[in-house]
Amino acid sequence: MANKIETLHFRSDAFSCDFKRELSYDILGRDILNCAENHASKRGFGFSDLLKANHSWVLSRLSIEMKVMPPIYSNYHIDTWIESVYRMFTNRNFCIKNDAGEVYGYARSIWAMIDNTTRQPLDLMSIYGEEFQQWLGPEIPCEMEPHSRLRPLVDVEPVSTIEAKYSDLDCNGHFNSIKYISHILDLFSKDFYTEHRIRRAELAYVAEAYYGDELSFFVKEQEPLLYQVEIRKHFSRDGKGETIARGLVGFV
Amino acid sequence: MANKIETLHFRSDAFSCDFKRELSYDILGRDILNCAENHASKRGFGFSDLLKANHSWVLSRLSIEMKVMPPIYSNYHIDTWIESVYRMFTNRNFCIKNDAGEVYGYARSIWAMIDNTTRQPLDLMSIYGEEFQQWLGPEIPCEMEPHSRLRPLVDVEPVSTIEAKYSDLDCNGHFNSIKYISHILDLFSKDFYTEHRIRRAELAYVAEAYYGDELSFFVKEQEPLLYQVEIRKHFSRDGKGETIARGLVGFV
Structure with missing residues (x-):
């Protein structure tokens, strides 16, 4: 084994x-x-x-x-x-x-x-x-819940918008998979982290983002301390933009 | 030794x-x-x-x-x-x-x-x-230039402003010393990095920044490919803000 x-x-x-x-x-x-x-x-x-x-x-x-x-x-x-x-x-x-x-x-x-x-x-x-x-090691224990089913967020407004910078890029020139998580965690305040810790973070990568892309972040509280998140490229008030990633962050 | x-x-x-x-x-x-x-x-x-x-x-x-x-x-x-x-x-x-x-x-x-x-x-x-x-090892070779003398920047406008987020903080709750460098390097474009590489980066840490602080970044080309940078807290058009760090980034 x-x-x-x-x-x-x-x-x-x-x-x-x-x-x-x-x-x-x-x-x-x-x-x-x-x-x-x-x-x-x-x-x-x-x-x-x-x-x-x-x-x-x-x-x-x-x-x-x-x-x-x-x-x-x-x-x-x-x-x-x-x-x-x-x-x-x-x-x-x-x-x-x-x-x-x-x-x-x-x-x-x-x-x-x-x-x-x-x-x-x-x-x-x-x-x-x-x-x-x-x-293959299906017998090796992985004692955590499976990936969640992540539904698109509807009727939400962005809480934050960033432009993809040099330090966001990975070795293929795409937006770094982990940097999405960093930016999502930055949506929560220092006080919130003082009270709570991250229990679970998950992300579904839907499409690539590149240097200079404008990324908007959406958050919706699904239940207490469990937040649905979505990242969209080129979101504007008129259109919905293109979904780049969907996720879920749970705290305790 | x-x-x-x-x-x-x-x-x-x-x-x-x-x-x-x-x-x-x-x-x-x-x-x-x-x-x-x-x-x-x-x-x-x-x-x-x-x-x-x-x-x-x-x-x-x-x-x-x-x-x-x-x-x-x-x-x-x-x-x-x-x-x-x-x-x-x-x-x-x-x-x-x-x-x-x-x-x-x-x-x-x-x-x-x-x-x-x-x-x-x-x-x-x-x-x-x-x-x-x-x-003490003064005899151990460190074949690089000494720290530069860094003069305050005058008559400059910020090129970027950020708010200090959770991921910017170090284990003492201060703005992470290295994150200043990341944010400075993000002032340069991907195309610029394609053409040039960082030869030297230096920073003088003047004062601490904390969660929620608004940090403005100033850049001035001192000579070709050598940029003076400065980070100020709570800069506004009326005042000059408080200097947090001064630095120099050189490319080849």
């Missing part, structure tokens, strides 16, 4: 923490995605490997559920493995632990593979179906 | 890189500060150690000069040591290297120590003067 899991090791140093003296959510998010890439590249299907065939991984869903955030000056370890593979998607899970092996939290992600020229999704089963079988 | 130097090891994974497929500047900055804290805490004068005496380190200057940024998927290693100590300041340097020991770049920093209650600077020589002697 160890062979199915790949682990990377991190430390929540002072400058990696938020004002609550806990690991910053965006750093955790970035570490999680780097773990995904590390697991894949060690097995021959990382970004660089796929590039040879003019293919890319595209992150479709990411959900993170933390019981406790790593406190300042502590080690944390992220396991990742592939739960399952289907024709159009593969499910990759994560477990975040402390030195004693106690679980801080889990994460789930869904990835599709596209052809870089046509930007069309590829049939994972026909390309990697056979090879992936040896890596 | 090895005893004076402390080294931490990092990797520029895919999600830690910018659109040029090089390590993101803000991640490098954060790593550098985490190295400072790691070196200090291993020698008994880290943040936690100082807290027992109700003291804190305050970053006064940070200058980073990179010949090459670590490319995507590469290891990088950051050495740090104390160059010198004076009554009010101590100079800490950094060297960023690849696996072969070749130098990517250097950084210089200046730190003061304050009393947490009075917020007044403390006399480093009387507190740590003796103890620091064994750690």
Whole structure:
């Protein structure tokens, strides 16, 4: 089973923490995605490997559920493995632990593979179906809820609008998947974070955003401490804009 | 000499890189500060150690000069040591290297120590003067220019204004030292980064900013590809606001 899991090791140093003296959510998010890439590249299907065939991984869903955030000056370890593979998607899970092996939290992600020229999704089963079988770990526990069903928000006005800047871009020149989460978390006040902590954050990536795009953020309280969020590109009062991502942030 | 130097090891994974497929500047900055804290805490004068005496380190200057940024998927290693100590300041340097020991770049920093209650600077020589002697490494090479003299900008209008958000805060609830650099780098366009790379970035931290503060950014071209920057709090057309930081960004 160890062979199915790949682990990377991190430390929540002072400058990696938020004002609550806990690991910053965006750093955790970035570490999680780097773990995904590390697991894949060690097995021959990382970004660089796929590039040879003019293919890319595209992150479709990411959900993170933390019981406790790593406190300042502590080690944390992220396991990742592939739960399952289907024709159009593969499910990759994560477990975040402390030195004693106690679980801080889990994460789930869904990835599709596209052809870089046509930007069309590829049939994972026909390309990697056979090879992936040896890596599948559906029996490895991922004790968090599945991804939520995320419905479009209607009749809402943007609470914030930003322009995509240099530091928002990832290594492909797209808006960085984790930076969406950062901007969403920035919609809540410092006082709110003093009272509450993030229990769960999830995002469905619908379309890409690029440098200079104007992104509007929408929030709706679904139930107490559970917020639906949506990010739209080029929203105007006349039109609805194009949905870039939909998500859910839950606090306790 | 090895005893004076402390080294931490990092990797520029895919999600830690910018659109040029090089390590993101803000991640490098954060790593550098985490190295400072790691070196200090291993020698008994880290943040936690100082807290027992109700003291804190305050970053006064940070200058980073990179010949090459670590490319995507590469290891990088950051050495740090104390160059010198004076009554009010101590100079800490950094060297960023690849696996072969070749130098990517250097950084210089200046730190003061304050009393947490009075917020007044403390006399480093009387507190740590003796103890620091064994750690001083003025002979260790730091082949970059000293900190520049940074003059106040006059007759300039802000090019950008932001409000300090949750993700801008550090573990003390102050505006994160590295986030200032991120916001400054975001003043330049993607096209500009396609043509040029950052040769040197430096900042003098003048006053603290807090959650909700409105920060205005000023830029002036000092000579071709060398930009003076200034960040002011609560700037308005009537007043000049309070200077939070001054800096310089040089490109090639």
